[in-house]
Amino acid sequence: MKRNEQTPIIQRSMFSWVLEGNGKLQALLLLVIVVTVFARVLPLEMQKRVINEAIKLRSTDLLMIYCGIYLGSVLLASGLKYLITLLQTVIAQRVLARMRKQLYQHILTLPLSFFRKTQPGLVVNSLVTELTTAGTFAGMAIAVPVTNVLTLLAFAGYLLWLNWMLALISLTIYPMVLYLVPKLQRRANRANKERVDTGRDMSDKITESVSGIHEIQANGAFAIENRKFEAITDKMERIRLKWTLFKDGVKVTNNLFTNLGPFLIFIVGGYLSMKGQLGLGALVAFLSAQEKLYDPWKEIIQFYQVYQDASVRYERTMSYFDAEPEFALTPEGREPLDLEGRLEVEDLSFVTDDGIRLLEGIHFTLEPGQQLGLVGFSGSGKSTLAQCVGQLHNYSSGSIRLGGQEVAALSKQDMTRNMSFVSQSPFIFDGTIEDNLLYGCAAANTDKDSAGADGLPSLDDRIAILHQTGLFVDVLRFGLNAKLLEEQHRELRDTVVRVRNSFQSSYGKALADHVEFFDPDRYLYYASIADNITFSASNREEFATEALASNRYFLDFLVASDLKRPLMNLGLELARQTVEVLGDLPPEAVFFEQSPLEPQELPDYKELVRKLKSKRLHQLDGATQEKLLDVALRFQPGVHKLVGFPQILEDLILEGRSLFRERIAEEDPEAFKFYDMQAYISSQSILNNILFGRPKTSHPKAQEKINQNIIQLLIEEDLLETIVAIGMQFQVGSKGDRLSGGQRQKLAIARAMLKKSRLMIMDEATSALDNNSQSRIQNLLENRWKGKSTLIAVVHRLDIIKNYDQIMVMKAGKIGEMGKYDDLIAKKGMLYELEFGRK
Amino acid sequence: MNSNSGGNDACQSCEFQENLNILRHIYFFSRLPLDTLKVLAYLCEREVFKAGDTIFQQNDDDGQALYIVSGEARLLHHDGSHESEIREYAAGDFIGGLSLTGKMERLFSLEAKTDTVCLILYREKFTKAMDQFPDQAPRIFQAMAERLLTWERNFLNDHAATCEGCIQFVGVSLL
16 A cells, blocks of 8 residues: 555645655756746846846947846746746646545445535535635645745845845845735635635535425525525625635735835935945845845745635644544455455444433344345334444444454455445446446355456346346337447447348337338327438438528428428427426426437527517517527427327428438438338437337337337357347436436345445345236245345335245334244234234 | 327316316326315326336336226336236226325336327425325325225125235225
8 A cells, every 4th residue: 555545644744745746847947947037037146137238338248148138037937937837737636536546445444434524515515616715735745835935035146246235125025925815814714714614504504405406495484595605605705704804904915015125225225335335236136136035925925825725624634534434445465355254243232422322232144045034113223223234334332243354344345255245225327228237246255166367247147137127128229219329339330221121021020010110101299300301311411401591402392392481480380389388387397208318408489489489480580480490390290299180291201201302312412311111220229220210109118018029039149149239328417317216226235236245235125126026026035145245134024924934023223023924923912913003 | 108299289288177177087196186186186297108108117106197098008017037918908997096095016018009198297396286285185095995895895895705815915094
């Protein structure tokens, strides 16, 4: 492990980041600075020599030489200044990235109890905003003080060399500044600390309102919430005002004193010059040098302020996350253990930080491969027990031994290697189905029996687990809905076209009720008007469906085929109706499934509809016409039911279709590829390509029927695995929101089972599943996992626990009763009461 | 079962309007204001079931309420060994409003007796829509409560005297 990772990040000082990993860069920076300081002083000397020597001696050669050196050093100084900024930025960004990564690493390991008290917004704010100034500081930490102190010393030395008396007089102001500035800064720091804390309160409040928005709206508690937020905002306003006043006070004080410098020089220097005791050139050089003292001085003060601000934010941030992980992440000095599935729990209790006793005196033993069902009323401690066994909480006393090892003493790596956990509301991460499926294995990399070269389960294993958990058909569906790119899937596309023909002959009839086949002589109610007119797909960008409404060639065609005006009319009607019905709803995808408008377009069309109240179609400008045509071209009468679809328009479009085909064949035959039984259609999904049509409905029963037929066909053609592999690349969206609740839960179960762990913990893992899926998982546990993997399952439905080896009924954190299902029912105790109610 | 024909028949031009009229006359929705009804009418879908198709299945939680636009359907109950027909539904009947309000498994199956067109509202969409009108949820519950009360009152009036065993099991309005 690296040196710095041994000191927890929260205990590191801000200075410890300055050199770490940046030693060479910082040294290079110093070198550049020394050269820069020299390049900065040189022009002053040249300035003096131009006046005192070149002009006095009227020597053009000298003038040229001195001016040349002047110009050279100015150019060099500017170039170097840029280099310094560049180096500083590189260092700052590297430090910031390193800080973020390490703090994030640390936060992830903190105990679950920490997150119960912490709002996500705060963690976001800490990582994204608060640390940036500390990064900036690290970039400046060496460069700025060294550059400016050196420059200051160099100018001061030069001033003393020019005229020691004048120099001393003009330097007297700095001690005064040095006395006043820290006083002001201390007050600014105090305000800054308050600002960081209040910022935290504010972010807490906002996060709370966003997550509790249903409650607020349901109670109409707008005034209450506004009052709370206003109080914090007002406090923030006061604190920021105070902070800015003191912070700028520092700048103003500094400016005032440094501006007094020239005043002193004019008085004393002017007098000495008049008396002939000081050369004019020297006075000019003195004035310039004195003026140049100001810049480095200002930068030192600024640096001081950044340092103060950064250390306040840094300390505040680090102290907030000052908590220790409850368990070591990796074992020390040994490989992670492979443990037997024997579980012994003795006199276990768990008390929260607030002293609430959630578990007490729990005692039981499970032999490897045994299955324990945990039941009980809510709040009885079932989940807490499961989480303690799974090392998600550190228990307060007693013992849990897995394979003879005390769980509290094992590292996280030991546990994840031997255990899989499915939580009550499993989390699915943004990425593909496959990413999520392999999440546990990739983290533990434990699957040794069937590991591929990368240590992950083979494709066969992945597909098998999808089958077992009942996710197979869903993933197949995702695969069928994917589009195949020509360059990646040339062969598969050819196969699909071949399969299409055998599909039509074998299954075409059976699915005719659910599928609208592509037929050049019939209107397609489940395809857009654009597809109905072109009845083809184009590989050219200018003819892409979304570009048609603004394509000149296509617009001319619409006019020629008498379609433009009726389509604009339809577009207007669609926009009007959508705005009327959906106008006040939030832009959620579910509300827009039956409208040709996309949620994000609604505000635009709302405005358009408002404007159109006073105008006729022919009065509209080109852009508005295109907007209306765009909606109309997306209209699918089978799906979008807000407006009717006149028969006359349908007939016109069918006529337009054949006219379009003729025109294209004549004028630009390469532009479109007409739907053809013998060619793959790139713009359509695999399913639509096989069907050579589109499903008419999303009703589950109809989909099931289509699926059955398609699966049969894919098995015959040996394509099933190929399509499922494509389906595994489906992007599940943020938090898996493109999956249903059941799909998410099945995916979480599949992810856990794929690990083939010795211990499996399932915390109400099937609560979102329908009965069939639930029974399927239960059968799987009983037939495939019993005897292989020790199981603790928190169960909310009592009809699936009959075959567990042991049932534990929990009540108020204790074991109420424990034994086999039949024995407990015969005893007519708690389980009996839970199952049959109080008689 | 057949899917919506999507065809260009006379009704096509007014499907949304028709849905709206239907919802206005269903007790479950009747107390809702027009703006809310419009959203719900828009979210409804029509499905065509062929004679013999299962519309919903006992033990499933299909999460849908349906209104029979045309056709007839049979309500069946399976008790492990044999299936019995409870009653028939026809055009104008509304079934399953309660399953819109939360997870609920079917205790019966519904099968299309003739080709049947149903107007279906799914729980997922209904819930999302009602989330936007939180102050109107009580209206739905009120309608439900009234319906339950009427049902039991009628039952007591019509059957309690004639069916001896029945009186033992009444009390659903006390839930």
